[in-house]
Amino acid sequence: MAGQLVECVPNFSEGRDLAIVDAIAQAMTGVAEVALLDRHSDRDHNRSVITVAGPPAAVGEAAFRGVERAVALIDLTRHQGTHPRIGAADVVPFVPLEETTLEDCVRLAGEVGQRIWSELRVPVYLYEAAARRSDRTNLENVRRGQFEALTREMGTVAGRNPDIGDPVCHPTAGATAVGARRFLIAYNIELSTPDRSIADKIARTIRASSGGFPCVKAMGMLLGSRNLAQVSINLTDFERTPLHVVFEAVKREAARHGVEVVASEIVGLIPGKALEMAAGYFLQFRNLRPESVLERRIAAAKAAAAALECAE
Amino acid sequence: MAGQLVECVPNFSEGRDLAIVDAIAQAMTGVAEVALLDRHSDRDHNRSVITVAGPPAAVGEAAFRGVERAVALIDLTRHQGTHPRIGAADVVPFVPLEETTLEDCVRLAGEVGQRIWSELRVPVYLYEAAARRSDRTNLENVRRGQFEALTREMGTVAGRNPDIGDPVCHPTAGATAVGARRFLIAYNIELSTPDRSIADKIARTIRASSGGFPCVKAMGMLLGSRNLAQVSINLTDFERTPLHVVFEAVKREAARHGVEVVASEIVGLIPGKALEMAAGYFLQFRNLRPESVLERRIAAAKAAAAALECAE
Numbered sequence: 001m002a003g004q005l006v007e008c009v010p011n012f013s014e015g016r017d018l019a020i021v022d023a024i025a026q027a028m029t030g031v032a033e034v035a036l037l038d039r040h041s042d043r044d045h046n047r048s049v050i051t052v053a054g055p056p057a058a059v060g061e062a063a064f065r066g067v068e069r070a071v072a073l074i075d076l077t078r079h080q081g082t083h084p085r086i087g088a089a090d091v092v093p094f095v096p097l098e099e100t101t102l103e104d105c106v107r108l109a110g111e112v113g114q115r116i117w118s119e120l121r122v123p124v125y126l127y128e129a130a131a132r133r134s135d136r137t138n139l140e141n142v143r144r145g146q147f148e149a150l151t152r153e154m155g156t157v158a159g160r161n162p163d164i165g166d167p168v169c170h171p172t173a174g175a176t177a178v179g180a181r182r183f184l185i186a187y188n189i190e191l192s193t194p195d196r197s198i199a200d201k202i203a204r205t206i207r208a209s210s211g212g213f214p215c216v217k218a219m220g221m222l223l224g225s226r227n228l229a230q231v232s233i234n235l236t237d238f239e240r241t242p243l244h245v246v247f248e249a250v251k252r253e254a255a256r257h258g259v260e261v262v263a264s265e266i267v268g269l270i271p272g273k274a275l276e277m278a279a280g281y282f283l284q285f286r287n288l289r290p291e292s293v294l295e296r297r298i299a300a301a302k303a304a305a306a307a308l309e310c311a312e
Numbered sequence: 313m314a315g316q317l318v319e320c321v322p323n324f325s326e327g328r329d330l331a332i333v334d335a336i337a338q339a340m341t342g343v344a345e346v347a348l349l350d351r352h353s354d355r356d357h358n359r360s361v362i363t364v365a366g367p368p369a370a371v372g373e374a375a376f377r378g379v380e381r382a383v384a385l386i387d388l389t390r391h392q393g394t395h396p397r398i399g400a401a402d403v404v405p406f407v408p409l410e411e412t413t414l415e416d417c418v419r420l421a422g423e424v425g426q427r428i429w430s431e432l433r434v435p436v437y438l439y440e441a442a443a444r445r446s447d448r449t450n451l452e453n454v455r456r457g458q459f460e461a462l463t464r465e466m467g468t469v470a471g472r473n474p475d476i477g478d479p480v481c482h483p484t485a486g487a488t489a490v491g492a493r494r495f496l497i498a499y500n501i502e503l504s505t506p507d508r509s510i511a512d513k514i515a516r517t518i519r520a521s522s523g524g525f526p527c528v529k530a531m532g533m534l535l536g537s538r539n540l541a542q543v544s545i546n547l548t549d550f551e552r553t554p555l556h557v558v559f560e561a562v563k564r565e566a567a568r569h570g571v572e573v574v575a576s577e578i579v580g581l582i583p584g585k586a587l588e589m590a591a592g593y594f595l596q597f598r599n600l601r602p603e604s605v606l607e608r609r610i611a612a613a614k615a616a617a618a619a620l621e622c623a624e
Contacts (some may be wrong), residue, residue, distance in 0.1 A: 005610070035613035037606075053610050097606070183606070190598075247595050263598040269606040272584055279587035282594035283559050286502075286575040294349075294409070294495070294581040295607075298317070298365050301347035 003303065005098035006105055007037070007053045007183070008063045012070045013085045014048055015041040020073045021048045027069040028052055028062040038268070046081025047090070051269075053097060056104060060112050063092050064119075067112075071120050071173040076147050086147050087122065087174035091139065094130075094180045097271075105180035106130045113164045113178040120173070123154070123165035127179040132163050139177060147174040185235040185243060185274060186267035188221075189250050192260040196222040199229035202253045206233075206246060213249070215241040228262065238271070244278040315615060317410035318417055319349070319365045319495070320375045324382045325397045326360055327353040332385045333360045339381040340364055340374040350580070358393025359402070363581075365409060368416060372424050375404050376431075379424075383432050383485040388459050398459050399434065399486035403451065406442075406492045409583075417492035418442045425476045425490040434482040435466070435474035439491040444475050451489060459486040497547040497555060497586060498579035500533075501562050504572040508534040511541035514565045518543075518558060525561070527553040540574065550583070556590040 014020045021041055028050060029036045038051040052062055067089040074088035092112065094105035109130035116122050125142045126132050135141050145153065147169070153160045154175070155167035162175060169175055191199055199220030204210045207218040215237040223230050231250055235243060251261050273290075280288035290296050326332045333353055340362060341348045350363040364374055379401040386400035404424065406417035421442035428434050437454045438444050447453050457465065463486070465472045467479035474487060481487055503511055511532030516522045519530040527549040535542050543562055547555060563573050585602075592600035602608050 035610055037609050037613055053613070097610075244591075244595065261596060263596050265598045266600065266604050269609055270600075270604055271606045272588070272608075275588045275591035275600075275605065276584070278591040278595055279556075283556065283590055284573060284575050286577045288578060288582075288587075292578050292582055293587065294583045296584075297349050297581055298347055298409075301349055301365070 003098070004055050004100045004104075005053055006056045006059050006100050006108065007051065007095040007097050008059045008092065009049060009051050009095065010063060010066055010092045011085075011090045012048045012050070012066070012074065013046065013076060013079050013081070013088050013090050014070070014074050015043055015046040015081065021050075023073060024048075024066050024069045025050050027065040031058050031062040031065065033058045034062040042083075044081065045083035046079060047083045047085065056100060056108055059094070060108050063094070063112050064115050067092065067116055067122070067176060068120060071122055071170065075172045076174045077172060079147075084143050084146050085174075086125075086143050086150050087170075087176045088172070089116075089122070089176045091127075092176060092178045093128065094178075095183050096180075097183070102129050102180055102182060109178045109180045110164075113176075116176055116178065117162075117165035120170070121165070122170040122173050123162035123168065123175045125175060125177045126163045127177050128181040130178060130180040135159070136163070139179070142177050150175060182237045182239075183271055185238050185270055186233070187235070187243075187264055187270075188230045188232045188267065189247065189264045190223065190226075190228050190230045190262040191254055192262050193229050193257075194222065194227045195259075196220050196229045198254070198257045198259055199231045201257065202231050202250055203233075205253050206231075206249050213241040213246060216246055238274045238277070242277050242281070243270075243274045244281045247278075315410070316367050316412050316416075317365055318368045318371050318412050318420065319363065319407040319409050320371045320404065321361060321363050321407065322375060322378055322404045323397075323402045324360045324362070324378070324386065325358065325388060325391050325393070325400050325402050326382070326386050327355055327358040327393065333362075335385060336360075336378050336381045337362050340378040343370050343374040343377065345370045346374040354395075356393070357395035358391060359395045359397070368412060368420055371406070372420050375406070375424050376427050379404065379428055379434070379488060380432060383434055383482065387484045388486045389484060391459075396455050396458050397486075398437075398455050398462050399482075399488045400484070401428075401434070401488045403439075404488060404490045405440065406490075407495050408492075409495070414441050414492055414494060421490045421492045422476075425488075428488055428490065429474075429477035432482070432485070433477070434485050435477035435480065435487045437487060437489045438475045439489050441492040441494075442490060447471070448475070451491070454489050462487060494549045494551075495583055497550050497582055498545070499547070499555075499576055499582075500542045500544050500579065501559065501576045502535065502538075502540050502542045502574040503566055504574050505541050505569075506534065506539045507571075508532050508541045510566070510569045510571055511543045513569065514543050514562055515545075517565050518545075518561050525553040525558060528558055550586045550589070554589050554593070555582075555586045556593045559590075 034054040041048040070089040113124035203218035217234040346366040353360040382401040425436035515530035529546040
């Protein structure tokens with residue numbers, strides 16, 4: 001785990017022809033030092049998400065190669081699916097993991113975006129932390145009307161021009177949104193009630209959009225299979241709003257409504273640091289530092305040894 | 313972090329002449345792939361603890377080289393200190409970390425013990441999980457009377473002969489206890505009272521020796537500097553008796569005595585897994601598996617990629 005590490009989670013507009021998704025994934029993981037963390041294709045969305053991690057330059061190269069393959073293999077004029085999209089390579093977000101900052105990822109997004117335009121002639125929108133206009137922080141604004149509307153509006157409607165490249169969609173690959181964001185933790189908290197309105201009320205209390213925690217998106221849902229209401233949460237910056245703070249708030253609100261938290265559930269991956277922070281909070285550790293954690297100490301010792309070797 | 317990893321925490325009978333400790337540490341870390349995690353010398357104890365980690369064979373080699381240096385540089389006939397000891401290299405415990413078992417460490421202890429006798433002529437006692445006689449599971453039995461008594465009793469008093477080697481102490485280096493044990497978590501829980509008797513009572517409730525949790529050693533202490541009582545805990549197998557279970561028990565017992573837990577404190581290092589287990593407990597995660605943790609997924613992906621490269 002020593003050294004700089006970023007994640008990239010590109011979404012491609014193909015979720016049915018798995019030979020195409022294979023080809024894209026192979027192009028990405030063909031880059032040395034890039035590890036495939038996860039891969040998920042959805043038939044209804046007709047969309048695939050490929051998660052890779054590695055050193056920044058290697059991940060930038062992998063992202064570019066994935067986009068290159070997608071541009072060659074996916075024809076968006078014939079694409080149908082329930083998920084909104086503007087391009088064959090629809091979104092390409094970079095996420096800082098170890099020893100990298102959000103700013104490093106903003107820079108990487110700019111560099112990869114420039115290559116996508118220069119070498120593939122696909123115009124690029126920069127979003128979230130990489131946005132160069134405030135209205136593009138929110139990806140929904142970039143994607144409004146999708147590929148079909150964008151093809152018509154680019155170059156004619158005010159404010160729809162790309163950040164990088166000429167204002168003309170690629171004929172078959174559309175445009176690509178390249179971004180930088182922090183690691184997003186997706187998790188659900190189940191309540192001891194089938195009453196979805198309670199989950200809705202709790203979601204409104206904790207989410208940023210209705211005055212709650214700054215880094216929380218949340219909504220109430222009904223889990224049909226178990227007939228339980230749940231609060232479905234996206235935590236967009238767990239270092240600013242810790243996981244355990246949100247959990248404790250949900251628990252407190254649930255009690256106010258006379259129900260209990262039954263369980264919680266992670267969707268996808270969770271950084272070890274979020275768990276360490278939670279353990280430190282609940283166990284009331286006075287002195288839990290990253291270097292108190294055995295595995296981090298080992299990684300640091302290995303990195304120091306490697307640096308020493310290079311210096312000799 | 314991918315691949316097999318063991319820790320070794322040898323204790324050497326020198327804590328004042330740091331040039332000697334330097335020489336021992338350098339001999340150990342001169343082995344490729346061995347990382348120095350921690351190093352601590354105590355003048356009163358006249359003893360040093362060097363913590364290293366790496367692949368099993370490399371750590372075994374490092375342990376042997378450290379013992380070899382200690383045997384060459386430390387003269388136990390002139391050693392004075394408050395900590396009990398039987399040898400220049402006093403104890404050499406191996407601890408399983410990643411992808412290794414306690415049994416792997418028992419085997420490693422046997423191999424290194426054999427080399428210590430064959431090449432250095434220092435007789436070896438095997439202790440804890442590596443013990444070949446039940447009375448040597450407990451290190452105190454091996455170390456009774458220390459170097460001075462052992463020198464007289466070896467070969468003459470029943471039950472004092474070493475497990476490996478002739479029953480004669482090395483003239484200047486004594487004997488060495490080589491063992492295998494699980495990772496030990498040392499931590500203290502501070503109470504909102506200066507009354508040490510409450511900490512004593514709680515310690516008696518939770519520790520194995522008076523009927524508490526099987527993997528807990530504990531005693532009450534008074535923290536002079538802050539005038540607070542604390543329960544000082546050694547957790548010898550956190551996978552069997554989780555950290556959070558002990559913490560919750562102390563909290564409950566404290567409340568019964570009308571006091572509160574003020575804070576807890578780690579001494580040394582704590583494995584990430586112990587923190588993940590605690591976070592999973594308190595956050596009520598239904599599905600927290602090792603592979604849900606981002607860093608483990610990355611390590612697994614890297615290991616898989618490396619294996620694939622070797623196979624090609």
